[in-house]
Amino acid sequence: MSWTPEQISEKQKSLIQNIQRLGDVEALELTDFRQRDGLIYPLLST
DSSP states (O other), rough: OEEEHHHHHHHHHHHHHHHHHHHHHHHHHHSSSEEEEEEEEEOOOO
């Protein structure tokens, strides 16, 4: 099975997006959160 250049490009974009999302999740794990009004907010350091 071989992919067309368009398919390869699409797969590369998808992979990059997945890696970026993973980085976002890891950043959230390092963020302190607090709850207010039934919603959860990141705790912003001042």
